[in-house]
Amino acid sequence: MRTSIVILLAILIAVQTTPAPAQGKKLPHIVILATGGTIAGSADSKTSVGYTSGAVTVDALIAAVPTLKDIARITGEQVSSIGSQDMCDSVWLKLAARANAVLAADTVDGVVITHGTDTMEETAYFLQLVVKSKKPVVLTGSMRPSTALSADGPLNIYNAVAIASDPAAAGRGVLVAANDDIHSARDITKMNTTDVQTFDSPEYGLVGTTLYGKQTFFRTAYRKHTVNSEFSVTDVKSLPRVDVLYANSDMSADLIDAAVKLGAKGIVIAGVGDGNMTTPALDALSRAVKAGVVCVRSSRLPSGRTWRNSEVNDDKMGFVAAGELNPSKSRILLKLALMKTKDAAQVQKYFEEY
Secondary structure, three states: OHHHHHHHHHHHHHHHHOOOOOOOOOOOEEEEEEEEOHHHOEOOOOOOOOOEOOOOOHHHHHHOOHHHHHOOEEEEEEEEEEOHHHOOHHHHHHHHHHHHHHHOOOOOOEEEEEOOOOOHHHHHHHHHHHOOOOOOEEEEOOOOOOOOOOOOHHHHHHHHHHHHHOHHHOOOOOEEEEOOEEEEOOOOEEOOOOOOOOEEOOOOOOOEEEEOOEEEEOOOOOOOOHHHOOOOOOOOOOOOOEEEEEOOOOOOOHHHHHHHHOOOOEEEEEEEOOOEOOHHHHHHHHHHHHOOOEEEEEEOOOOOOEOOOOOOOHHHHOOEEOEOOOHHHHHHHHHHHOOOOOOHHHHHHHHHHO
16 A cells, blocks of 8 residues: 555656646648638538538538647638639629738738639639738638538648648649649639549649648749739729630620620630631621720630630731630639730730739
């Protein structure tokens, strides 16, 4: 008995006199800005195809990934609660303003934005052009709602936070994290309607990969972005209207004429092949240019470049060639360019720089 008491006293003395372990490095502070989407979706069952987007709050998304506390200090804000098919200019402007304000704080190390996958590539590219910080900005989402069997959202959020916490992610422009891949906002596009591996960067490939929060980076965005971008939406209340028109066989001129009549300041053609269209459509697009509308030729194909003056004399007709930008991203760049100029030559320069 006496021996047991001595041992117990020795243990108590050791506990009291042993120094506490050294405090680890202070965790980075990451702000999650939630916009809705499938990642915040809710369905009637774990195998239901249909679901309601944006039904789950940012707090619930964070609570679903308790291990986030091991890699970052998390703050969540609800910017919107919509499916990304309803993403619009007003939400973009609100999101950009909030992202810039949050990133300007010395106490914040990065931002994660949860978003629906349908228009994630568009929001990402918009932010790539108007965010004014080198700190990481990472968008993520999911192809399955939060209530689904094997929901992909929690791991995507975990990886996105890990990327935003990684100093190696700084200065690479806006990134998208999905299914263990890291994409550049300029290059990513959605390739499949329902597949979990829906995203691809067909021209330039991945920026890197992530595996349970451990990153390997291959490259960085090589075009102008974020702090080097001359575009700003500070105090901007609305963006110019730009319409995207899909080219096809026997494409008529009336949709182009209607876009001009309805007030479009810019038109992007999702052309066949190398940004081509029928002769009547080409003539209508030429009329649009003469009416003061800036017109961009892009391609409806998932990869490849729309070359200037290849099959269409862009110099003569006053068109802009989109290069590698797909129609949806061409629309975004044109909207921002139109706030600065209507000169097609200057807009073409923007397409070559951004």
